[in-house]
Amino acid sequence: MRFVLASASPARLAVLRAAGIDPDVRVSGVDEDAIAAALTDPAPAELVTALALAKAEAVLAGLRAEDEPGEAVVVGCDSMLSLHGEVVGKPGEPEIAAKRWRGMAGSTGELLTGHAVVRLRDGEVVARAQGHRGTAVRFAEPSEEELAAYIGSGEPLGVAGGFTLDGLGGWFVEGVDGDPSSVIGISLPLTRNLLSEVGLRVTDLWR
Template structure:
């Protein structure tokens, strides 16, 4: 069970042998961030992922006797004119352009938080959560390229204002760490968290595919 509407996360799971059932959490991410202003960046993304999983687990438990719920959140830790800051989806094209002015030719740390809840017989029987960091190295798009990219709307739909698997991939020169986490869901981290709640990832593969 994936507590996310992200097409990229769904695509990663499908390519890795799992057909996810999606239940969108509807969590107010701004409210969670506001309540955790003193948290470290890695703690914040993990808390957001946990909030998303917890928001749908009651519904999942009512629908399925046995299930696992996976919540995810990603944000970019990057330098700016006032020092490093943690950013999610740019709210406007202007903000996307401003952020790219910091990122171009530099690096950012894509922080990904995941939470896994195991459901059995109507309730949660195990929980696990963690995060990881992946360094993203950005190219230097021309003004025309950047204007065209922002005009597509893609940067406004994704954490950090870029993608690795979409149009933004043209402007990413490298990744140091787990590329699946940059796309949206870390397969290695998810596998580890599943093992912590007693679920082997191969048992979830869709062999029919």
């Protein structure tokens, strides 16, 4: 059974490896903005789940084109931060990251993670499952000097919400209420439940 991670995220890869799975990494290359635009006023949970499914399906198409016999399971993920009624993804630019952090400091946000699991057997889809998980994140209040140094590191620009729990951003997170692995990028409890829905035991996938 091939375990295929439809994500380029090194954090998701690290979580899975630490948890006993060494996945085959495939990058989906989906246009997230186009997918979001195609949805009619989606709830945050609906949006991250739809994006996760789109990533899994895009990678699935590539696997089917390879026409390799056997079984595979594809896992797609997406994360966004919900804060003060606004849902945000990756800042991309230092100015955006700085503005967001000034709004996040001293507040509590909800990190939403959507997952999709697709099971493939001999080129045919035999089962699908999808779901989401929300985890409360309590942010510290970094000084202007600390914030400038963090943004200058480049780390927050390419991650959901503009922060990490397992990197430099961990210094500025007071705590989480819920699943820490979900905040890092892939929820182990949710992934285990979805794998079960498609007929797989996570213990059978351990290397």
